[in-house]
Amino acid sequence: MIKQIGRYSFISISRLQSLFKTPSVQYLFTAQNAPHRAIVVSNRSGDYQLHAVDFASGFHRQITRRKGGALFGSISSDGQYIYILDDKKGAEHGHFLQIPFEGGKQIDMTPRLKPYFSYSMNASDDEKTLVFTAALENKNTIFVTKESNNGTRQTYNVHTSATSLSESICSSDGTYVCVAETDVKTKQNTILVIPTNGGERKICSCSFSSVTPLAFSRIADQRKILALARRGEWLRPMLYDFAHNRVSFIQHGSFRGDVWVLDWNENRKEMILCDVYQAQQKLYIYNLENKSLRRIGPKNGSFNFHFGSVVRLSDNSLIFKWSDFNNSPRLIRLYASQYNKWSEIPEWSGNIKSQYIVKSLWTRSSDGEDVQMWIMQPKGIKQPPFVIDVHGGPHGVVGDEFSPEMHAWIESGFGYCAVNYRGSIGFGKKFERKIYGNPGHWEVEDIVSARNWLIQNRYADPKRITLYGWSWGGYVTLLATGTYPALWSSSVAGAGIADCLTQYENEPAYFRAQDEERFRGTPETARSRYLRSSPITYVNHIQSPLLILHGENDIRCPPRQMKRFIDVLKKNKKSFDVEWFRSGHIGGFTNTNLRVRLIAKAIRFALGA
Numbered sequence: 001m002i003k004q005i006g007r008y009s010f011i012s013i014s015r016l017q018s019l020f021k022t023p024s025v026q027y028l029f030t031a032q033n034a035p036h037r038a039i040v041v042s043n044r045s046g047d048y049q050l051h052a053v054d055f056a057s058g059f060h061r062q063i064t065r066r067k068g069g070a071l072f073g074s075i076s077s078d079g080q081y082i083y084i085l086d087d088k089k090g091a092e093h094g095h096f097l098q099i100p101f102e103g104g105k106q107i108d109m110t111p112r113l114k115p116y117f118s119y120s121m122n123a124s125d126d127e128k129t130l131v132f133t134a135a136l137e138n139k140n141t142i143f144v145t146k147e148s149n150n151g152t153r154q155t156y157n158v159h160t161s162a163t164s165l166s167e168s169i170c171s172s173d174g175t176y177v178c179v180a181e182t183d184v185k186t187k188q189n190t191i192l193v194i195p196t197n198g199g200e201r202k203i204c205s206c207s208f209s210s211v212t213p214l215a216f217s218r219i220a221d222q223r224k225i226l227a228l229a230r231r232g233e234w235l236r237p238m239l240y241d242f243a244h245n246r247v248s249f250i251q252h253g254s255f256r257g258d259v260w261v262l263d264w265n266e267n268r269k270e271m272i273l274c275d276v277y278q279a280q281q282k283l284y285i286y287n288l289e290n291k292s293l294r295r296i297g298p299k300n301g302s303f304n305f306h307f308g309s310v311v312r313l314s315d316n317s318l319i320f321k322w323s324d325f326n327n328s329p330r331l332i333r334l335y336a337s338q339y340n341k342w343s344e345i346p347e348w349s350g351n352i353k354s355q356y357i358v359k360s361l362w363t364r365s366s367d368g369e370d371v372q373m374w375i376m377q378p379k380g381i382k383q384p385p386f387v388i389d390v391h392g393g394p395h396g397v398v399g400d401e402f403s404p405e406m407h408a409w410i411e412s413g414f415g416y417c418a419v420n421y422r423g424s425i426g427f428g429k430k431f432e433r434k435i436y437g438n439p440g441h442w443e444v445e446d447i448v449s450a451r452n453w454l455i456q457n458r459y460a461d462p463k464r465i466t467l468y469g470w471s472w473g474g475y476v477t478l479l480a481t482g483t484y485p486a487l488w489s490s491s492v493a494g495a496g497i498a499d500c501l502t503q504y505e506n507e508p509a510y511f512r513a514q515d516e517e518r519f520r521g522t523p524e525t526a527r528s529r530y531l532r533s534s535p536i537t538y539v540n541h542i543q544s545p546l547l548i549l550h551g552e553n554d555i556r557c558p559p560r561q562m563k564r565f566i567d568v569l570k571k572n573k574k575s576f577d578v579e580w581f582r583s584g585h586i587g588g589f590t591n592t593n594l595r596v597r598l599i600a601k602a603i604r605f606a607l608g609a
Contacts, residue, residue, distance in 0.1 A: 482538025
């Protein structure tokens with residue numbers, strides 16, 4: 001099982017495969033009007049693929065068989081159709097396909113459009129009107145595709161913006177599409193309700209520092225939209241009555257952090273909510289009539305907390321994804337009506353159970369802000385080498401959740417530290433927005449603070465601390481490697497950003513708009529900020545070995561900016577290794593064999609093998 005490398009042990013490939021290939025569910029996407037039907041994103045066939053599952057009848061079929069896996073899809077409100085972006089080689093540019101849930105002919109829904117970047121498609125109840133937000137030709141656009149009485153489809157745009165647009169939602173009758181739009185100058189978000197025939201739009205009179213539309217009411221005479229909006233420091237569910245331009249928030253004295261909506265059942269007048277506070281989650285049922293709140297489900301661990309992540313059966317039992325640090329992901333069924341008892345669904349559950357001691361601790365950063373971190377140590381090793389795992393996002397969070405990477409590091413003799421740096425969600429607006437105007441800086445300061453805490457408290461070998469991160473975590477890893485070069489024994493950066501100026505030139509409009517918000521300007525108006533935040537600026541300072549892992553078809557963090565960084569590393573004669581893999585941004589996660597190979601390479605690199 002274990003191979004000895006110097007003083008330390010390397011986990012065997014067979015053990016790595018068992019960690020990463022144990023059956024696991026990543027996401028559930030449920031049908032709003034048929035909540036017993038769902039897309040299940042699972043690795044049960046090897047790589048992560050999309051599966052159509054009817055939890056009432058037991059029907060199941062695998063929808064995608066993509067080389068390298070798939071992660072995202074949408075399901076119609078009646079559960080009859082699934083929509084996926086048909087991209088090539090993981091490049092996340094393509095056309096939406098409509099695929100019958102139970103099998104049948106696939107249809108390209110936008111054959112006349114050029115390939116575009118998009119996450120999801122939303123439809124009216126009769127499927128005749130489809131809406132989606134896409135990045136196309138350096139702009140973000142809301143597209144509507146309508147089916148006429150003779151069965152032909154027409155696709156047209158109803159709104160184009162150079163700023164950020166949220167994903168689109170469609171009213172049940174197909175009359176309206178709704179998005180949130182960001183004003184870069186005011187840093188405010190506004191809800192737009194636009195007729196799908198291109199008529200006069202409605203604009204919410206309230207602006208928010210953050211807002212995301214989730215769903216239109218499915219009740220015929222209700223002109224209401226459920227959204228998630230920031231009120232003060234925290235995200236709260238909100239109902240927007242666009243007929244009367246009125247906003248009402250869902251509030252309760254028990255709420256502590258960001259409150260996410262997982263499910264909205266108008267017939268039962270209730271919502272399933274998840275309160276995310278300081279990296280901990282609590283699951284609730286909220287009654288919209290009497291405004292009562294009841295905690296349900298496991299008291300530890302983590303759930304999916306995106307909208308549409310709950311399966312509901314005819315007896316009102318609920319199905320969720322759940323995991324914690326010691327238990328691999330599994331689908332659990334909570335039994336009505338108390339929802340305090342549950343059982344696993346074996347065919348969609350992993351079998352890894354461990355007993356590591358996990359500590360939630362805090363470190364004080366350079367400006368006095370307290371930063372939360374998770375720490376685990378291998379058994380029987382005093383002051384082991386440590387890996388600091390830097391999460392992506394930046395607006396993500398590491399909760400009490402299973403990570404096969406964490407287990408791989410621990411079983412190779414490393415201590416493990418995951419830091420919820422500035423930008424992470426669940427710690428309030430001030431904490432989350434601190435990074436704007438100076439991307440990378442506070443993330444790095446918080447990571448450095450965690451590293452110093454590990455040494456001062458004799459947790460880690462001060463000469464053996466490795467940085468490891470993917471996506472935004474890869475970016476922070478590269479930046480910390482150059483700005484604090486003496487602190488790390490090695491660094492591993494996957495799918496990261498190395499040159500913010502070149503990144504801006506090549507990324508889709510969807511991400512370009514986000515950069516303009518984070519940097520508070522474009523490279524023309526805020527060039528000094530882009531340079532200050534770019535890892536490439538600090539290449540000549542790098543002292544420790546660096547491993548770069550990057551997808552050849554990554555459009556979120558395009559290869560060109562990483563190739564420029566590698567050229568500068570070579571010119572400065574720095575010690576580094578690089579592996580290019582044939583996939584896009586998410587391929588390092590969805591492709592299980594690739595994922596095993598890359599984590600094995602990362603651990604060997606950190607061990608100095």
